[in-house]
Amino acid sequence: xxxxxxxxxxxxxxxxxxxxxxxxxxxxxxxxxxxxxxxxxxxxxxxxxxxxxxxxxxxxxxxxxxxxxxxxxxxxxxxxxxxxxxxxxxxxxxxxxxxxxxxxxxxxxxxxxxxxxxxxxxxxxxxxxxxxxxxxxxxxxxxxxxxxxxxxxxxxxxxxxxx
Amino acid sequence: xxxxxxxxxxxxxxxxxxxxxxxxxxxxxxxxxxxxxxxxxxxxxxxxxxxxxxxxxxxxxxxxxxxxxxxxxxxxxxxxxxxxxxxxxxxxxxxxxxxxxxxxxxxxxxxxxxxxxxxxxxxxxxxxxxxxxxxxxxxxxxxxxxxxxxxxxxxxxxxxxxx
DNA sequence: ATAGGTGCAAAGCATTTGCCGCGGT
DNA sequence: ACCGCGGCAAATGCTTTGCACCTAT
Numbered sequence: 437x438x439x440x441x442x443x444x445x446x447x448x449x450x451x452x453x454x455x456x457x458x459x460x461x462x463x464x465x466x467x468x469x470x471x472x473x474x475x476x477x478x479x480x481x482x483x484x485x486x487x488x489x490x491x492x493x494x495x496x497x498x499x500x501x502x503x504x505x506x507x508x509x510x511x512x513x514x515x516x517x518x519x520x521x522x523x524x525x526x527x528x529x530x531x532x533x534x535x536x537x538x539x540x541x542x543x544x545x546x547x548x549x550x551x552x553x554x555x556x557x558x559x560x561x562x563x564x565x566x567x568x569x570x571x572x573x574x575x576x577x578x579x580x581x582x583x584x585x586x587x588x589x590x591x592x593x594x595x596x597x598x599x
Numbered sequence: 600x601x602x603x604x605x606x607x608x609x610x611x612x613x614x615x616x617x618x619x620x621x622x623x624x625x626x627x628x629x630x631x632x633x634x635x636x637x638x639x640x641x642x643x644x645x646x647x648x649x650x651x652x653x654x655x656x657x658x659x660x661x662x663x664x665x666x667x668x669x670x671x672x673x674x675x676x677x678x679x680x681x682x683x684x685x686x687x688x689x690x691x692x693x694x695x696x697x698x699x700x701x702x703x704x705x706x707x708x709x710x711x712x713x714x715x716x717x718x719x720x721x722x723x724x725x726x727x728x729x730x731x732x733x734x735x736x737x738x739x740x741x742x743x744x745x746x747x748x749x750x751x752x753x754x755x756x757x758x759x760x761x762x
Numbered sequence: 763a764t765a766g767g768t769g770c771a772a773a774g775c776a777t778t779t780g781c782c783g784c785g786g787t
Numbered sequence: 788a789c790c791g792c793g794g795c796a797a798a799t800g801c802t803t804t805g806c807a808c809c810t811a812t
Binding site for chain 2: 569
Binding site for chain 1: 800801802803804810811812
């Protein structure tokens with residue numbers, strides 16, 4: 437079946453080779469922010485005749501075509517994510533390394549204003565928060581996926597990721 | 600004369616060698632965010648018998664000691680600045696590569712709230728704005744940031760910098 | 763057919779490190 | 788004197804590339 441990323445590649449007239457199809461699938465399925473090494477691992481599991489050089493060339497190409505966004509969360513390797521889900525930023529749990537995505541309109545407004553005051557049109561920006569989970573008293577239920585931070589309902593939308 | 604950075608080094612009990620004194624001076628004088636190569640260039644101009652390995656070792660040491668902060672504005676090389684002037688962020692002029700510093704209390708408030716809503720205590724954060732000067736009609740366009748490191752990311756106080 | 767993609771290994775870069783003589787304290 | 792420091796070059800770790808072959812279009 438044709439993946440979302442593959443569709444985008446075809447739309448942009450990219451030659452669809454076997455390797456690219458596999459990488460497109462891996463990217464379409466990814467719920468996290470894998471680095472090249474990890475993409476290579478996942479792609480290899482599906483096909484085996486893909487070289488890491490191709491993964492590098494492909495993510496680079498897709499980034500240039502606006503299909504992928506490169507991120508740098510520290511640690512020396514670039515990480516990638518599809519550019520579909522609207523503007524959002526990342527909060528990194530400094531204890532587990534987990535990455536949580538969020539978007540916040542007020543923040544967008546504030547930085548746009550800051551740029552304007554300084555005499556600039558905001559072209560892009562980068563925001564990363566590093567935090568520590570507020571201690572939730574341990575309970576008999578292990579912290580599995582899907583815990584929702586308690587707190588007032590807000591306009592902060594978030595998506596959980598990264599194992 | 601004893602520079603500000605040298606003072607900090609002495610206070611923390613670091614052995615003050617000739618090379619470190621020179622590097623401390625260069626850092627104390629810097630109004631911008633030089634990378635290691637640039638620090639090496641400036642230091643060499645003052646002394647000549649400093650190796651780039653020493654510059655690397657020194658900035659690393661000073662960063663561990665909290666005297667310097669490492670920044671990544673894209674372009675693949677780390678840049679450094681003394682950690683004295685309070686919390687601030689950077690706006691990078693995507694056409695000239697110039698870096699403008701600013702601080703904004705409202706922004707601080709917003710991100711603190713975001714973290715809280717997600718159930719985290721904010722430990723640190725990173726914010727970089729990439730913008731284009733308003734008004735100034737585009738002429739030649741010397742692009743700056745190369746590969747590596749994903750491009751983006753009142754009482755706005757700002758400080759100018761970087762040639 | 764042919765422009766472009768792929769693998770492999772080598773090259774590139776920024777940064778780190780081993781070894782060993784040298785210099786602060 | 789002692790231990791850390793600095794120089795040099797080799798080593799790293801991630802990423803890019805040259806070359807020769809292969810394949811979508």
